Amino acid sequence: xxxxxxSGGVGGARFARGLYAALGPxxxxxxGNVGDxxxxxxxxxxxxLDSILYTLGGMSDDERGWGRxxxxxxxxxxxxxxxxxxxxxxxxLDLGLHLVRTQALRRGARLSEVTADVVARAGLRLxxxxxxxxxxxxxxxxxxxTFAFQEWFVARRHADEVDEVVFEGASEARSAPGVLxxxxxxxxxxxxxxxxxxxxxxxxxxxxxxxxxxxxxxxSVAVSPLIGGEAVxxxxxxxxxxxxxxxxxxxxxxxxxxxxxxxxVDDADAPAEAPVELVVxxxxxxxxxxxRRLAQVVLEACG
Amino acid sequence: xxxxxxSGGVGGARFARGLYAALGPxxxxxxGNVGDxxxxxxxxxxxxLDSILYTLGGMSDDERGWGRxxxxxxxxxxxxxxxxxxxxxxxxLDLGLHLVRTQALRRGARLSEVTADVVARAGLRLxxxxxxxxxxxxxxxxxxxTFAFQEWFVARRHADEVDEVVFEGASEARSAPGVLxxxxxxxxxxxxxxxxxxxxxxxxxxxxxxxxxxxxxxxSVAVSPLIGGEAVxxxxxxxxxxxxxxxxxxxxxxxxxxxxxxxxVDDADAPAEAPVELVVxxxxxxxxxxxRRLAQVVLEACG
Numbered sequence: 001x002x003x004x005x006x007s008g009g010v011g012g013a014r015f016a017r018g019l020y021a022a023l024g025p026x027x028x029x030x031x032g033n034v035g036d037x038x039x040x041x042x043x044x045x046x047x048x049l050d051s052i053l054y055t056l057g058g059m060s061d062d063e064r065g066w067g068r069x070x071x072x073x074x075x076x077x078x079x080x081x082x083x084x085x086x087x088x089x090x091x092x093l094d095l096g097l098h099l100v101r102t103q104a105l106r107r108g109a110r111l112s113e114v115t116a117d118v119v120a121r122a123g124l125r126l127x128x129x130x131x132x133x134x135x136x137x138x139x140x141x142x143x144x145x146t147f148a149f150q151e152w153f154v155a156r157r158h159a160d161e162v163d164e165v166v167f168e169g170a171s172e173a174r175s176a177p178g179v180l181x182x183x184x185x186x187x188x189x190x191x192x193x194x195x196x197x198x199x200x201x202x203x204x205x206x207x208x209x210x211x212x213x214x215x216x217x218x219x220s221v222a223v224s225p226l227i228g229g230e231a232v233x234x235x236x237x238x239x240x241x242x243x244x245x246x247x248x249x250x251x252x253x254x255x256x257x258x259x260x261x262x263x264x265v266d267d268a269d270a271p272a273e274a275p276v277e278l279v280v281x282x283x284x285x286x287x288x289x290x291x292r293r294l295a296q297v298v299l300e301a302c303g
Numbered sequence: 304x305x306x307x308x309x310s311g312g313v314g315g316a317r318f319a320r321g322l323y324a325a326l327g328p329x330x331x332x333x334x335g336n337v338g339d340x341x342x343x344x345x346x347x348x349x350x351x352l353d354s355i356l357y358t359l360g361g362m363s364d365d366e367r368g369w370g371r372x373x374x375x376x377x378x379x380x381x382x383x384x385x386x387x388x389x390x391x392x393x394x395x396l397d398l399g400l401h402l403v404r405t406q407a408l409r410r411g412a413r414l415s416e417v418t419a420d421v422v423a424r425a426g427l428r429l430x431x432x433x434x435x436x437x438x439x440x441x442x443x444x445x446x447x448x449t450f451a452f453q454e455w456f457v458a459r460r461h462a463d464e465v466d467e468v469v470f471e472g473a474s475e476a477r478s479a480p481g482v483l484x485x486x487x488x489x490x491x492x493x494x495x496x497x498x499x500x501x502x503x504x505x506x507x508x509x510x511x512x513x514x515x516x517x518x519x520x521x522x523s524v525a526v527s528p529l530i531g532g533e534a535v536x537x538x539x540x541x542x543x544x545x546x547x548x549x550x551x552x553x554x555x556x557x558x559x560x561x562x563x564x565x566x567x568v569d570d571a572d573a574p575a576e577a578p579v580e581l582v583v584x585x586x587x588x589x590x591x592x593x594x595r596r597l598a599q600v601v602l603e604a605c606g
Contacts, residue, residue: 042345042406074375078399082421084406092395096381103345103387118385 001027001299004186008033008199009048010065011225011232011285012192013055018291019190020056022299025125029182031209033194034111034130035138035167035202038150040088041079043098044105047150048199049115049130050097057122059093065233068093087155112176127178131203134173138202139166149198158235161242165197170205175212183212188302191222193283195236196255197243204259213259219302222260223294224252227284228268250274262301264294277301304330304602307489311336311502312351313368314528314535314588315495316358321594322493323359325602328428332485334512336497337414337433338441338470338505341453343391344382346401347408350453351502352418352433353400360425362396368536371396390458415479430481434506437476441505442469452501461538464545468500473508478515486515491605494525496586498539499558500546507562516562522605525563526597527555530587531571553577565604567597580604 033048054060061069071091080086110133138149142160229247231237244251249272262277270280285291336351357363364372374394383389413436441452445463532550534540547554552575565580573583588594
C-alpha cells in the first residue's frame, strides 16, 4: 500500500515513525515542511526534515522532543563565547548534518537530493521529500510585527498571538521532484497530527501540491493535532482559536477544506460534528507502539 | 619593550605563550602564518592563528599538541556518518570558532578584523595579525606531485619529501593592516621556533613584510626549531636536509638570510659556526615555564 504523508516536525515525525513501522519497506513517502527552514551561522538548517530523519532513523532524543539523542553542545557554547548567535539550539551531532547539507547545497545540489542521500545513509526504506526545493519561508503576522517562523517560534518562544501566516515564495514554488509522482501513485494520502497553519500550511501552499491533493482519486485522512481541544505541545490550539474560531474537530477540518475526506480525532473530542467523516480513537502517542497503533487506525480509515 | 613575533603553529604558539608572559600587556604583536589556512566543510579554518589564540588564551590541549582542551568530536563523527569529509580533524569546540569566523568573513569582514575580535574576547592584551588578509596558500612540491599544505601535512601525513615550497598569491598579497606599523614601531623582531619553510616562509613571502624586516633598524633574533639537528615535532629537519643541505645552525640561519642578526640554538647544537651571531641555551619548551625562560634569553639577545 503506497502512502503519502504530509508532515511537519516533532508530532508529525512521531506519527511518521508509527506509520513507517505499520507499512512495508518502500511504501511510505513523506512530504515534509520546509517553511521553517533557516540559515543560521551560515548553515542551511531544515528542522522538520531533520526531526523526521532523526526520529525514523532511531537517532532522536524523544525525551527532549527534538534533536539527537546523546547530543552535546560544545560548538554552540564556543559560538557564544566568540560572539556568535546562539539563540537557535544546534547540538554538535546535529551540526554534522547541517555542515554536510550546506556544503552540498553550495555545490549546487537540491535539498531533495541531499535529503534522499541522508535518508539512504540512515538505512531508511522510504522517500522523504521536501515540499519544494525552491525558497518558501513561513512568516507569522502578530500584533507586534511580522516574524520569520523560527524567530517567532524559538527566539520569541511563540508567545505572540498570530493573526495570519504567510508563505513567502509559495506562489513561485514548484513541488520538489517526486512529490507529484508520489501523490499520483499513492493509494492513500495522510496528513500527520501537525500544526495545520505552520506545519501543513506551508506544504499545501505550494499550488501544485494543493491542486494534486484536491484532485485526488484516493482517500485523504488527517489526524487532528488536538486532544480535548488542546495541543499536546506548541501553539496549535491558540492558533486555531484565534484564526479558525475554535478548537473543535469541525474547526480542525476547516483548515483542510477540500483536502481531506476524514479526520481522526481523540476520544476526548467526541462526539462531534464535522463536514468530513470523523474517526474517533486514542490519538496520544505515548510511545512508538502507541504511534504505530494510531497509524493502523488511520490506515484502516484510508481503506 | 615592543616586540613583533613571526610565528607558525604549535611550536611558535608555545614560544609565543612564553614571550607573552615575559612581556608586559600590549607589548606583543604576533604576525601569524596563514599559508596553512583552508576551507573545509564550507568553513574558513586558520590553524596557525587558532593555535596561537588557544595556547595563549589557556584553551589549548597541550598534550595532544593542537586544538582545544576538553574537546569532543561529535560533529565530525556525524559529518562522517552523513558522507562528508572528515580527514581534517575539527573538534566541536574548535568548530564554534570556525562558524563565527566564516560567517563574519562572508559578511565582508577581513581575517585581521575577525582575529582581533576573538583575541579581545579571549581577554588577551596583544595583537595577533595574519600576515595578510589576501589569499596566500602554501603548496609543497614533492616527487608525487604538488599538494596544498594541509593535504600534504594532514591527509598525506607529511610523508612526501619536499623539493620546493611555493606560496600561491604571495606576489599580490599585501600585508594585513597593522603589520607594517607594528614592525616600524618594534624595539625587536623575533622569529619563533617554527618551520622556516612552511611556517615562517609564507609570512616573509609577503614582499612588504620581507622588505620591512630587511630594512629594520632594530635587532632581529630567530629561535632554531631544531634540537641536536632534529625537529621536536614535524618535518622541519627533513626539509632542511633536503632543501637547505643540512640541519646545522648555519643551515637554519641561511633560511633567514638578511632577516636576522642572531640565531638562538640549543646546547645540543653547539659549538657551531654561522653567518649570524649564535646564542646557545636550552631551547626545549617542556612546559610554560621553560617557554618563558627561553623567551627571556631571546629578549636579552635582542637587547
